[in-house]
Amino acid sequence: NAGVMQNPRHLVRRRGQEARLRCSPMKGHSHVYWYRQLPEEGLKFMVYLQKENIIDESGMPKERFSAEFPKEGPSILRIQQVVRGDSAAYFCASSPSPGQAGEQYFGPGTRLTVT
Amino acid sequence: GDSVTQMEGPVTLSEEAFLTINCTYTATGYPSLFWYVQYPGEGLQLLLKATKADDKGSNKGFEATYRKETTSFHLEKGSVQVSDSAVYLCALSPSNTGKLIFGQGTTLQVKP
Numbered sequence: 001n002a003g004v005m006q007n008p009r010h011l012v013r014r015r016g017q018e019a020r021l022r023c024s025p026m027k028g029h030s031h032v033y034w035y036r037q038l039p040e041e042g043l044k045f046m047v048y049l050q051k052e053n054i055i056d057e058s059g060m061p062k063e064r065f066s067a068e069f070p071k072e073g074p075s076i077l078r079i080q081q082v083v084r085g086d087s088a089a090y091f092c093a094s095s096p097s098p099g100q101a102g103e104q105y106f107g108p109g110t111r112l113t114v115t
Numbered sequence: 116g117d118s119v120t121q122m123e124g125p126v127t128l129s130e131e132a133f134l135t136i137n138c139t140y141t142a143t144g145y146p147s148l149f150w151y152v153q154y155p156g157e158g159l160q161l162l163l164k165a166t167k168a169d170d171k172g173s174n175k176g177f178e179a180t181y182r183k184e185t186t187s188f189h190l191e192k193g194s195v196q197v198s199d200s201a202v203y204l205c206a207l208s209p210s211n212t213g214k215l216i217f218g219q220g221t222t223l224q225v226k227p
Contacts, residue, residue, distance in 0.1 A: 004158070031213060033213065035215075035217075041219070042204070042217045042220055043204065043220075044217070045215060045216065048212075048213045048214055055213065056212065056213065056214060091158055091159065093159075093215075095213070103149075103161055103164065104161075104215060105161070106158035107158050108157055108158045109157075109158050
């Protein structure tokens with residue numbers, strides 16, 4: 001059973017460009033979570049999605065960031081008009097079910113560098 | 116709001132030394148508690164978990180006990196190895212939500 005897959009692993013964008021980060025959850029998992037790890041900071045929750053639904057986006061910046069998890073295909077985290085402060089590692093996790101006992105399985109992350 | 120506080124690192128130990136990494140939390144309700152480990156350049160791996168008070172999670176020689184009275188979930192290992200060098204993150208999952216709230220992470224360096 002393949003683990004959570006993220007691509008690309010490294011992404012370089014110039015200021016003002018768009019960044020698209022992809023996450024394929026583990027087989028059988030219908031819950032996806034995105035986290036951001038800024039330099040010298042801890043991991044911060046961004047958004048929680050189920051297939052075709054955003055469940056909790058309380059950690060997502062209100063502007064320029066969006067996420068989706070379509071019925072078919074990977075989950076996408078999209079950052080429009082990137083700025084230097086968006087440079088970070090973005091991790092995706094998946095779980096078969098939510099709730100307090102749920103375990104999340106993390107992907108290797110996408111390291112975004114904005115130049 | 117809910118939060119997790121970990122001891123600051125880095126923690127540097129010699130091989131076979133005893134390890135303790137402190138973790139305390141603030142939460143309403145009855146969260147589940149987790150320790151994750153992050154090796155350089157990799158994603159997080161679940162190390163252990165506890166879902167209710169007085170539960171002890173254990174894995175690979177590491178253990179942590181969910182202490183509701185002190186709101187703590189300290190990570191311990193009796194004898195560390197060089198291969199244990201990594202970043203350790205304490206996390207909680209609030210009641211009836213899917214998200215994880217992480218502490219800052221503690222870097223452990225084990226020297227031979």
